[in-house]
Amino acid sequence: MRILQINDLHVAKEGEDSYGVDVRGNFLNMVERLQPMNADLLVINGDLCYRDGEPEIYEWIKEKLATIQAPLAFTSGNHDDPELMAEVFELNGEFKEGELYYRRSVKGHTCLFLDTTHRKVSRQQLDWLEDELENASEKVFLFMHHPPVLAGVPYMDKNHALINRKEVQELIHAFEGEIYVFSGHYHVDKIIQKKNMTVFITPACFFQIDQHEENFKVDHYRIGFREIRWEDCALQSSVHYL
Numbered sequence: 001m002r003i004l005q006i007n008d009l010h011v012a013k014e015g016e017d018s019y020g021v022d023v024r025g026n027f028l029n030m031v032e033r034l035q036p037m038n039a040d041l042l043v044i045n046g047d048l049c050y051r052d053g054e055p056e057i058y059e060w061i062k063e064k065l066a067t068i069q070a071p072l073a074f075t076s077g078n079h080d081d082p083e084l085m086a087e088v089f090e091l092n093g094e095f096k097e098g099e100l101y102y103r104r105s106v107k108g109h110t111c112l113f114l115d116t117t118h119r120k121v122s123r124q125q126l127d128w129l130e131d132e133l134e135n136a137s138e139k140v141f142l143f144m145h146h147p148p149v150l151a152g153v154p155y156m157d158k159n160h161a162l163i164n165r166k167e168v169q170e171l172i173h174a175f176e177g178e179i180y181v182f183s184g185h186y187h188v189d190k191i192i193q194k195k196n197m198t199v200f201i202t203p204a205c206f207f208q209i210d211q212h213e214e215n216f217k218v219d220h221y222r223i224g225f226r227e228i229r230w231e232d233c234a235l236q237s238s239v240h241y242l
């Protein structure tokens, strides 16, 4: 099984300045890079929009993704509107009571997708996750825009961490198997291991944040994506920078 993940596209409105970064150009380069790669799934893991969810931005992204052969999955981040996403990307069965969360089986492997638009995992999603984990075995791939842990990135941990990460961790640790969590949001490349949970944070398609500074500071402007492989009963994962 091979899954590709991108996140934090932060596509701005036509003509809107976004830190002087050509976010639309970045996304087009990313699509061009991913297009020839065979994958069982491409996950767009949140923060598709620069500031707020906009129909025009989602439509533009959808149009550009049309050349990708792989099935697509989406999560909603803090700069998204899950209802608009469900509408534009035709995720009707996946949108429940105002949130975008769902399960997909990819080559027989369980993949779960959570909605952290409001910087937390809602009660209804926690209940759903608990049920899903009761029915799962061995291992689960969990995609959510916000990592459910602090990541040792002072600026992000202090100002933008998932609020109820402890609740999410409790559910994960109660699971008998391994849970591989794939996130973005932090604009860094990082892996955090805690008990049966391994959290992979993938760099943004925008700019990367300095992992060691207390205050906001851009580290660099190279954009990256993550490749996730499950082969021979082992997880392999790497970040590719463009």
Ligand SMILES: [Fe+2]
Residues within 6 Å of the ligand: 047, 077, 078, 079, 145, 184, 185, 186
């Ligand atoms: Fe974010």
